[in-house]
Amino acid sequence: MTDSRPNLRDVSASAQCRRLVERLRIDSINSFEITAELNICRPGARIADLRAAGYVIHTRLADLVDAQGFKHPRVATYTLIAEPSEKVAA
Secondary structure (H helix, E strand, O other), rough: OOOOOOOOOOOHHHHHHHHHHHOOOOOOEEEHHHHHHHHHOOOOHHHHHHOOOOEEEEEEEEEEEOOOOOOOEEEEEEEEEEOOOOOOOO
């Protein structure tokens, strides 16, 4: 039986981008979840890397409550719209 979980110990930018793209293909994800689930400390930097590589990613900012019950304003939630090989309708 193989383990399907990503290797969270690899903190190179390329490994983080791979994990993030794989997760974005499943569903939207917010900054808190990216840090907790994918071991990515700077989600915005990885999103910028992916955009520079041609990924189209939508950002929605909203107030979110963290696991400790504290409200945080303008937390980013990211949604993958298109990958570099896809054409996006104007």
